[in-house]
Amino acid sequence: MSGVMVLVILGVFIALLFDYSNGMQDAANMLATAIASHAMTPIQAIILVSSFTFLGPIIGGTAVANTIGSFVDVSDLGNIFSLTVILSGLGGAIIWNFLTWWFGLPVSSSQALVGGLVGVVIVAAGPGHVVWGFELTDGFHLKGVAKIVGALFLSPILGFFLGGLLHRIMVFALRAAKPSANKYLRAFQWLTTAALAFSHGTNDAQKGMGVIAMILVLGGVSGQFYVPFWVILASATAITIGTLTGGWRIVRTLGFGIYKVRPIHALDAQLASAGVILAASALGAPVSTTQVVSTAIMGVGTSERPKSVHWGTAKHIFGTWLITIPGAASVSIGIYGLIQLAGKFF
Template sequence: MDTMFIIMLVVIVLALAFDFINGFHDTANAIATSVSTRALKPRTAILMAAVMNFLGALMFTGVAKTIGGKVADPTKLDNGLEILIATLLAAIIWNLVTWWFGIPSSSSHALIGALAGAVYVGGGHDKVNWGGFSTIIEGLLISPLIAFALGYIVMTVLKWIFASKSPHTVNKGFRTMQILTAALQSFTHGTNDAQKAMGIITFALVTAKYQSTMDVPLWVKISAATAMALGTSIGGWKIIKTMGTKIFKIEPINGFAADMSAASVIFSATLTNLPVSSTHAITSAILGVGSAKRFSAVKWGVAGTIVVSWVITIPISAVLSGLIFTVLF
């Protein structure tokens, strides 16, 4: 068994581990509102999210090609597999740290930042595709703003439509609707987030010359989809608590509005092959919905902590991956 093959196996295992962690780290966001309003029991919500994530992960590959080819060209890296090991270790470490503290940070930001940092240190400044990197960053930065605005608009419209109805009647109806939006949110999460691990594994396959294009093999799709579904089945209770209770008191109509807004943003990004952060989308949508409900109802101190984690994730992941590469290789 040659060294290249062993390193390749290490990359695949780390990529699937990242996907598994992404499952319980980010999927908590998709079901947080439905669990907090008791539209779904936690165990039922997690099982449904796992199934919908698996289905979503199998259906698209455009984001995988973007992740695997826009930050760097795998055919131009002599030490591409080592770079990917440093990338994945950094992203996994950051995900576990933020999960431990219950901070809904972005797995997408962690992975993109770590990849750029490892390529910069391991391959040099000229090996980073700064144009492609900038395009991805723009998508990651703009999508939360769109999700916030959409959440605000959807909630404002719903308030106007149901202004004459009793809150009890309205929330009873939307509690049922939340089951559908939680499923949709989980599905869209799978269509975008699971592809990131697919992109990394395909990047590795091209680097190791096991294939020449960024087309995602079927076994990679199934492996990544399964890893994310298994991770989802574990749940992310700390993040569910932050998302569902600590930003503002979410009622079923608010959860419906937030989930629909976030799912719309994520799926639109998937259709245009852009990796976005499901964490940022749902958090921003919740903030938008809360602002429309009553601006003072939002706990802006908690929101500020979340935003700070967004800002620091990319640079910290980049520095961390660069350090890991330097130490290991």
């Protein structure tokens, strides 16, 4: 087996590990509100969320994968070198995901991936190999880093305002409802939780798909960029296993640490989050489930009682977001440096 093929196989495995870590990190985002509002037990929530997370990438298309597969371009650097760079970037994103998960910090896997890949590509190949996409010659058609950063920046804002708006509408619509209405709100959460899990699978699993498709091209396995069905199936499986095995550490932060969640709050936050993420997936824009869900919960809480929102916890979460891109970039650059150093001795 050639060295290139070894790197391709290793790259596919690492990309699937990224999908796994993504599912592990984002599991709590979908579980927290459903469990905290007592709409379902943790076991019921995990089974429901895992099932619809798996269906998301199978049905959701590959628009996000196409975006992820095109924001760095190292195709002119040679097979071995280009694959080493991509693997270093992936490794940085994964290590960052696992570190933050271990400490119970809900960070963005999307930001970790962008930071990991862009950081190592700049150091190893130069900024010219990053598709920045900030040129105005293409009208309003965003691409590359500009499209990804724009989506990552706008989606939490949309989640916040949509969550608040939906909550105001729901409160008005249910102003004469009896306390027994909570029973129906909890039942309806089975649908909104499923929708949120589906949207998560649709958007987040495609990030690993895009990287794998890029690796197949760089390794000469594919003549052009496209996502084979086996890649879709493998990514869906990896992110679902991650969802099954991770989550409780962050459930406590999201479900109880931002705002005291009741059935109506959970329903509004889930509906707002699912709407934003599904719309982004249709546009091929990778977003962060962590960010959208967190800000949707805050939007719901702010629209009802701003003083009851635990802003200290919210600031802590925002702080971890600010360091994710440079943090993942630093780790990926460190991995690349170690590989280069090892190459001098072996």
